[in-house]
Amino acid sequence: MAFPLHRRLSERAAEAVIRMAGVTAIILVILIFVFLLRDALPLLRTTSLGALLSGSEWYPTDGKFGFLPLIIGSALVTVGAVAFAIPIGVAAAVYVAIIAPARLREFLKPSIEMVAAVPSVVVGFIGLVTLGPFLQKFFHLESGSVALTGSIMLAFMALPTIVSIAEDALTSVPKDYASGSLALGATRWQTVWRVLLPAARPGIVAATMLGVGRAIGETMTVLMVTGNAFAQTKMIDGKMVNVLPYTLLQPVRTMTATIAAEMGETVQYSHHYSALFMLGLCLFVITFAINLVADVALHRMPKHG
């Protein structure tokens, strides 16, 4: 401790400020959770959690709070989005990190990250007037507002996150790995597939997870393009039956869209209001879990010297 006193004090002060900032972030998350809980819990006095999660009808102003179709809707759209975004995102990251010449990389990476700057309402609008009608013609559907439209649009929105983080993970793999692999006679493709991608796997998993988080939490775009119906009417043996969505080619209602569409009109502290908070709580828990997995994956990344 040979530092002069004032130097030590300023170090201390800086450290304290930074630490408070970190602690504040944690406190805020805890507070958000507590407030969600406070407004959601009254619903459990009248409806059990099991009934909420397994109910298949959503008529909240008449006491039918089935979360199941909404959870399925969110899951369908998100899984679809991830199925599009990961192969394309990882392939793009491989190209930018390994194959593209340096000058092209300088241009490509910022350009891909620019996609994130497109407002979701604009993405939704594009989906509504171009992609929706196109899919409708292509698959001969009754309606173009289906889960797939939402999935493709969300994949587009999740790409910058996935490409950017996966590219960083690939770039941080030591150059010796690639040179060694090539020196042993592996082709360029074998090097990418068998050496570089496995070495960067934790980063790529994290990228994927953050992309999923981005997709499941997106609101405006899905509200605009997925049609927001929570079931389909089917004729089975001459009887009309309501079937929950099971393919990407049906309109679906997601949890986020439901909250966004209905919160403005609920009577405060009504059951409907609580149900929406409960739905928010479910979303919070899901995204929290996803981020946790991503974080654990990131921390498993080997620290390359």
Add this chain to the structure above:
Amino acid sequence: MKRQYLIAGLASTAVMLAAGCGNKTPSSGPAPAAGGITVAGSNTMVNLGQAWAEEFGKKAGSPSVSVQGGGSGTGITALLGGTTDIAESSRAMKPAEIEAAKAKGFTPKEIVVAQDGLSVIVNEKSPIAKLTFAQLGDIFSGKVSDWSAVGGPSGKITIVSRDKSSGSYDFFLNHVLRNGDEKNTAIQYAPSAQQQQSSQAIVQEVKTNPGAIGYVGLGYAKSAGIKVVSVARTAAGPYVTPSIKSVLDKTYPVSRPLFFYTKGEPTGEEKQFIDFVLSPEGQSVVTKLEFVPVK
């Protein structure tokens, strides 16, 4: 060292929680401006409110009016919380909301400021030209799923509705599907009904989907690629097409009032603004925005 921060953090969390849990009144929304009026609520009416505020502002010595959207329920909540002077609503106040107002010590005053004719629209290629309340009820509640059941060629019906945040959703459900019997909760929109977040989105869906049917305000019924259906209460007729005239002479059966709500009788600046809205000048703004005047 670290423990101190943890304790400080937990203590501040506790303080914030205590502060938050004790406070049961929402403090969101606009604060009433000093020497001005705030209007908040219905998204259907937000442009109308803004146009009124603009015209009203041109008069010398009139107070300023600031208008916000957010949904009818949001406006009513703001009125109850004391953060707006006037709530715009495209639906009547619900009993629960009136109770809440009385608990806060006032009786909300309801003023009809304009009307709207909810128009039933189908794709322009659809041969369907007229429907009764019963047929509309069957279609929108999912009782029938094929156009052949209501006098069309066979083909799957796609139901397109507004979402729950909309006053139109409530009105069409109670007025048409339930035929005025709001208590009849057995009747609902079909689970397969698409719930779009704007009238524009409904028009877009109906325009691109030959089997679609939806409802929109009169102002949207002129859009390209769609066709307005004439409606009758019973099969005996008369089948009426929505227009400013048929809403005014009450022959069109799916008309709805658009409301202002105030805390008790409006006085002072509020009264000045509401008088203007109901004046011939204020009502000409209504016609300009393709709504229907009160008289």
